[in-house]
Amino acid sequence: MSEENNVVITALTIQRTAFILIALAAVAVLCKKTLSPGRARIRQIDHTLQSISFDCDQTAVYVGDEVQATPVARPRNADVSYTWEIADDGILGVRDGRIVALKSGSTLLGTSSGNLSAQIKVTAKYKPLPPESTLPPLYYEKLMIANYKNTLGADFVPKNLMKIPDNYTAEGYFGLYATEEAFAAYKKMYMDMYHEIKCRMHIISAYRSYAKQSELYNKAVQKYMDLGRSSTEARFLALGTTQTPGNSEHQLGCTIDVSNANNTDHDYHDTPEGKWLAENCYKYGFIIRYPADKEDITRIKYEPWHIRYVGVHHATYMYVNNLCLEEYIDLQKEAETAANDYALENPATVD
Ligand SMILES: [Zn+2]
Secondary structure, X not given: OOHHHHHHHHHHHHHHHHHHHHHHHHHHHHHHHHHHHHHHHHHHOOOOOOEEEOOOOEEEEEOOOEOOOOOEEEOOOOOOOXXXXXXXXXXXXXXXXXEEEOOOEEEEEEEEEOOEEEEEEEEEEOOOOOOHHHOOOOOOOOOOOOEOOEOOOXXXXXXXXXXXXXXXXXXXXXXXXXXXXXXXXXXXXXXXXXXXXXXXXXXXXXXXXXXXXXXXXXXHHHHHHHOOOOHHHHHHHHOOOOOOOOOOHHHHOOEEEEEOOOOXXXXXXXXXXXXXXXXXXXXXXXXXXXXXXXXXXXXXXXXXXXXEEOOHHHHXXXXXXXXXXXXXXXXXXXXXXXXXXXXXXXXOOOO
C-alpha cells in the first residue's frame, strides 16, 4: 500500500470515528431527555416517612364533639399509618372510630407511625349554656335526684300521679303510675317512635312507692338468706339488683322502664327500639339515666331501658354534653356558687 493510500485510510478512519462520537453524543442527549421523567418518578415513589407533626401544639373541643387534630406527614405522600394514644381516657374516648371529648379537662393526644410520633394538648369544654333569657326556670323538682347518697323520705309522693293506660304497658304489667308531665312526654315519644320505625315500647315499671321499694328490697335480701347467706351479706348482695327504699329513682314518678315485645332487657340497646330511644329520647325531655360510660359515677350498671324525665332543656344539655344527671347537677351547683361569689364580690348599687 502506498503512503498516499495510507493517508486516505487514516483520514477516513478519523472521519468515521468522529461520526460515531457525534452519533453517541446525540443518543446520550436523547436518552437524557427521555430518562428525565423516569428519574422524577423514581423520586416520587420514595414514600419513606420523615416526620409527623401537628400544625399547632394545642386545640380545643366541646364535650360530645369529635377532636379535630390532623397530623401532617412529611413527605406529604409518605406511607403512614397512625396509632393514637390518649393520656387521660376519662377526658377523650373513641366512639365509632372517632376521637370524641367525654368530659371537660385537658389531656395529651399522641399519634405515632413507626418510630415517629407527635402530640397535641386537647382541652375539652362544656358547650356554653344558652343565654339566661331563653332558659326556663330551673325546675328543681324535675332535677330531684335519688341515688346512693340522696335518699327520699318515706313520705315523698310525687304530685300529679296518673294511672298509665293499660295499652301502654307490657302484657301482665298493669296498674302502673307516672307523673302527668312525664307520661304526656312519653306518649308523644311513643307515637313518634312508631311513626318513624314502626316499633313500640312497652312500659314494665314506673312509679314505685317507698313501701313498694321496701318490699322489693326485702324480697331480694330474703332470696340470698334462703341461699344460706348472713343477713349482712344478703343485704349487700341485694344491692346488686335492687335499690334500698328511698334511693330508687322510681319513687320520683318520672322514671319509666321500657321493653320491646320480646322483653329483652339485657340487650335492649341493640334492638331498633333501644337504639332509637338512645338517640331521640332527649327531644322529649328524657335521659338514659344510667349510661354505659358513667357507671363509676352513677354506681348503677348500664340500663338502656330505664329513662328519666327531666324536661327538654336539661335533657338536651346533658345529651349534647354527654353528662349524666349527677354530673349535670354538680355543674349547676358550680354555676350557682360562681354566680353567688360574683354577687358577693360585686355588690349592686341600688338607689
Ligand atoms: Zn328502672
